[in-house]
Amino acid sequence: MAELVELLRRLAETPGVAGFEEEMMLRTRAELEDAVDEVRIDNWGNVIGTKRGSDARAPSVMLAAHIDEPALIVKYIDDAGFIRPERQGFPHMLALSGERVLIHTGKGPVRGVVGLKGLHMFYLESSISASGKMEVPAMRDMYIDVGAESRAQVLEMGIDVGNPISLERGISFLGNPSYVTGKALDNRAPLAVMLEAMNRLSGEVLPSTIYAVGTVMEEIGHRGIIMSAYQLSPSILLAFDITVCGDTPDAHIADFPHRMGHGPTVKLMDVIMGATGLTAHPKIVRWLIDAAEAAGVPYQKEVIMGLNTDASTGHMQRGGIPAGAISIPCRYSHGPSEVVNLDDLENGVRLLVAALRSLPADFSLARV
Numbered sequence: 001m002a003e004l005v006e007l008l009r010r011l012a013e014t015p016g017v018a019g020f021e022e023e024m025m026l027r028t029r030a031e032l033e034d035a036v037d038e039v040r041i042d043n044w045g046n047v048i049g050t051k052r053g054s055d056a057r058a059p060s061v062m063l064a065a066h067i068d069e070p071a072l073i074v075k076y077i078d079d080a081g082f083i084r085p086e087r088q089g090f091p092h093m094l095a096l097s098g099e100r101v102l103i104h105t106g107k108g109p110v111r112g113v114v115g116l117k118g119l120h121m122f123y124l125e126s127s128i129s130a131s132g133k134m135e136v137p138a139m140r141d142m143y144i145d146v147g148a149e150s151r152a153q154v155l156e157m158g159i160d161v162g163n164p165i166s167l168e169r170g171i172s173f174l175g176n177p178s179y180v181t182g183k184a185l186d187n188r189a190p191l192a193v194m195l196e197a198m199n200r201l202s203g204e205v206l207p208s209t210i211y212a213v214g215t216v217m218e219e220i221g222h223r224g225i226i227m228s229a230y231q232l233s234p235s236i237l238l239a240f241d242i243t244v245c246g247d248t249p250d251a252h253i254a255d256f257p258h259r260m261g262h263g264p265t266v267k268l269m270d271v272i273m274g275a276t277g278l279t280a281h282p283k284i285v286r287w288l289i290d291a292a293e294a295a296g297v298p299y300q301k302e303v304i305m306g307l308n309t310d311a312s313t314g315h316m317q318r319g320g321i322p323a324g325a326i327s328i329p330c331r332y333s334h335g336p337s338e339v340v341n342l343d344d345l346e347n348g349v350r351l352l353v354a355a356l357r358s359l360p361a362d363f364s365l366a367r368v
C-alpha cells in the first residue's frame with residue numbers, strides 16, 4: 001500500500017492541465033517503462049505502453065486512464081496587472097476563488113492567487129444596500145493576482161496569453177488515513193490503479209497483448225481516447241476513471257448509489273444527457289464481475305447519470321470496440337480537495353490484475 005500511496009503522490013503532484021500535459025506524459029512514461037515491453041508517446045501526447053502477449057488469437061486489451069486535469073488558461077492580461085483566465089475543462093467554479101495557482105510559463109511556474117472578494121467588503125456593502133450577496137463569480141469577473149503592479153510586470157515574469165494554470169495542491173491524509181485528499185485525483189487515482197496493476201503483472205506473460213494508455217485531453221472532450229483507440233484498434237477497451245458517491249450529507253444515495261471504501265465500481269451504464277455514455281458490453285461486465293468474485297475483491301455495480309468516461313467515446317471508434325470501465329469512488333469532484341479511499345485503489349488494482357490474469361485466449365465477445 002505504501003508504494004501505491006507514493007505512486008499516487010507522484011502523479012497527483014505533477015501538473016497536467018488539459019492540452020498541456022507534457023510533465024504528465026514524462027511522469028506516466030517513467031512509471032510504465034519497467035512494467036511493459038515498450039512505451040511510446042504519440043504526437044498528441046497519448047502515452048502508449050505495450051505488454052506483448054503470447055497468443056496471437058487472444059483478444060488485445062486497451063486500458064485507458066486520462067492524464068489531464070480540468071484547470072484554467074490565461075486569456076487576457078489587464079493594464080493593472082491582473083490575469084483573466086478562461087476554463088480549460090470544467091474546474092469547480094464554487095471552489096476556485098481564493099485558491100493558490102501556478103501559471104506555467106516559458107520561464108517556469110509563477111505563483112498566483114485567484115481573487116476572492118474579501119469578507120470586510122461585504123460588511124461595507126451590506127451597510128449601504130441590500131446587495132453584497134455572496135455568489136459564485138462569473139468567469140468574466142474572475143482574476144488572478146500574481147502581485148504585479150502593471151501589465152508590463154506580468155509579461156516580465158514570463159506570463160503570456162495561452163499559458164496553462166494549475167491548482168497548487170499536494171496530497172494529504174484525512175483524520176482517517178485511508179482517506180487521501182488532493183487536486184486532480186480525478187484522474188490520478190484511477191491512473192495509479194492502472195499503472196500499479198501493470199507493475200504487479202510485469203514478471204508474467206499473458207496470452208493477450210495489453211496496451212496501457214495514458215490519454216490526453218479527456219476533460220476537454222475525450223480527444224486523446226478517440227485518437228489512441230483508433231490507432232490501436234483493440235478487441236477490448238477498459239477505461240479507468242472516478243465515479244460519484246452519494247454517501248455525503250449533500251447527496252442522495254439513490255442518485256449515486258456508491259460508497260467510499262466499498263470497492264471500485266464495475267460500470268454497467270453511464271450517460272451525460274446531450275453528450276454521450278456507455279452501456280457496457282455484457283461479456284466484459286461478466287468477465288470483470290467473475291474475476292472480482294473469484295479473487296474475493298469487493299466491488300460495486302455502477303449505473304450513473306451525469307458522468308461519462310473515455311470508454312463512452314472510445315467504444316464507438318473503428319467498427320465499434322467492446323468496452324467497459326472500472327471506477328474509483330471520489331468525493332468533491334473537480335474541486336481543489338477531492339477525496340479518495342486508499343482501500344478502493346488497492347481493490348481496483350487487485351480487480352484489474354485478477355481480470356487480466358483470468359482472460360482466456362479464446363474469450364468470445366459475441367453478444368448472442
Ligand SMILES: [Zn+2]
Binds near residue numbers: 066186218241
Ligand atoms: Zn476523469
